[in-house]
Amino acid sequence: MQLAEVVLNGGALVNDKLKKGVEGRKNTFNLLNKGIKPSDKTLWFHCASLGEYEQGLPVFKALRDHFKNHKIILSFFSPSGYEIRKNSPIADVVIYLPLDTKNNAKRFLDIVNPELTIFVKYDIWPVFLIELKKRQGRAILISAAFRENQSFFKWYGKPLREALFAFEHIFTQNEESKNLLKSINYNHVTVAGDTRYDRVTNQLDIDNTLDFIENFKDDKLCVVAGSTWPEGESLLINFINEQANKDLKFIIAPHQIKQEKVKQLQSQLQVPSVLFSKKEKYDLSEAKVFIIDTIGILTKIYNYADIAYVGGALGQTGLHNTLEPAVFGVPIIIGKHYNKFPEAKALINNGGMFSISSQNEFNSVLLSMIKNKDLRLQTGHKNEAFIKKNKGAVVQILNYLRIL
Incomplete structure (x- = not known):
């Protein structure tokens, strides 16, 4: 010490x-x-x-x-x-x-x-x-x-x-x-x-509406990338610049929201983008990428995702919370370093989440989800059902403490 x-x-x-x-x-x-x-x-x-x-x-x-x-x-x-x-x-x-x-x-x-x-x-x-x-x-x-x-x-x-x-x-x-x-x-x-299953399930009981996200999404297919780090952002930027069609929207919520980091991220995009901090100055529906340079709203944003990417596992920073998008019935993509995260192993084995380690793998999984609606919905439903099946830890703990 x-x-x-x-x-x-x-x-x-x-x-x-x-x-x-x-x-x-x-x-x-x-x-x-x-x-x-x-x-x-x-x-x-x-x-x-x-x-x-x-x-x-x-x-x-x-x-x-x-x-x-x-x-x-x-x-x-x-x-x-x-x-x-x-x-x-x-x-x-x-x-x-x-x-x-x-x-x-x-x-x-x-x-x-x-x-x-x-x-x-x-x-x-x-x-x-x-x-x-x-x-x-x-x-x-x-x-x-x-x-x-x-x-x-x-x-x-x-x-x-x-x-x-x-x-x-x-x-x-x-x-x-x-x-x-x-x-x-x-x-x-x-x-x-894991009590997190109870925690994320409770999210469904509150109002997850965000008007500005609805304005941005504009009823189009939306990929939400949460808690991203540079190695994952690189894959996203390449895909957005080279592969994404005009009817696809992206929301990126970086883990690091220092101004210089966010500006660097935005500068690499070759499509219209807007920052959360500047959202009042723009018509959000005209932007293709929405960068969330604030904290505290990512969980609600996942409610608007059709596909989610969760950061951390491509590098050595540790995988971020995959249960937050899973509870909304969203298919999830993560990096390859997830062995220390039992919930990630379980979600992958259950068929609702995919691990990638390269740009080609990322593009392949993401395009398959974008192009195949039935696959996207079925995969997301597996995550939703898995969360429901695994909640209940809190009740056992409170019963032990005899406060129920």
Whole structure:
């Protein structure tokens, strides 16, 4: 941890994201002291980043509604979670979790003293969790997904294994994770599935209308490319410039929305395009490409997709959320690096998603979906049905906590 602190502080000098995390952690205990009194009853939710927050949100909301008189502390490790959700309505105090040292763990738990702690997926902090167990604090891990090559299951992984035993119960996404836990004699396990299926299903219960997207789409076939990175954008731009017919529309939502990055993306297009930030100045129906240089609306935009491309898996940045388009019954294209994402494997095996690794493969899959309406609808329906089949993790977790 001392070495990690040196590395983070050094990295913060040249990296804005690391700088936000380092500066944010300096303010953690001030926020806790201001937001919590010794007499307060509390719950503590921890997420590595934004994806885990979205994953845990259905459970967080249910606990927020049930424990109306409790203070809720929401902690993040990554700035990409904290900066976007620091004003989350499900929490009373939102913080960066301090580095995993004994002094930080004791100081944190002295202030927070949670009645219940929930960690999401995989972000395990051994010192905090072992200290919590010493104090007989309740903790559960939800939507856990383990792999055989992780340190928990190696001969040198004893400290991390101890942290797992600090959880009174672990809810896994799959049988493989349950069996790995059993291999280290951890047996308080339920295969509940992934809470993200519940999260995205809830999206269907809200109004997903976006008038400006309707104006842009203009009843034409629309490809939505979500959370894109340069390697995927290159494939899209080449296809748009060389292959796309006049009745096809594209919406691109880059993961990085810094002005210079967006301008560079737009400059490579040889067809009419418009930015979200400039949409009031243009007739959107006249544009062929709509670039979304803002955050927070991609999930609703997928409602207008006929075909979706989800970024991250062509490079090494990690696949972004494929369940968000799947719930709307949309066929999906992703890159080749998806082995660490169980939901992607499942959607591919179910026939609703396609993995590509080259421009030719991308063009071939996309053109087949564009030209064959029946194939497009059948493929999308497989995704929709798969989401419905796999929801229900939240109910199992809440039943265990006896709040249903």
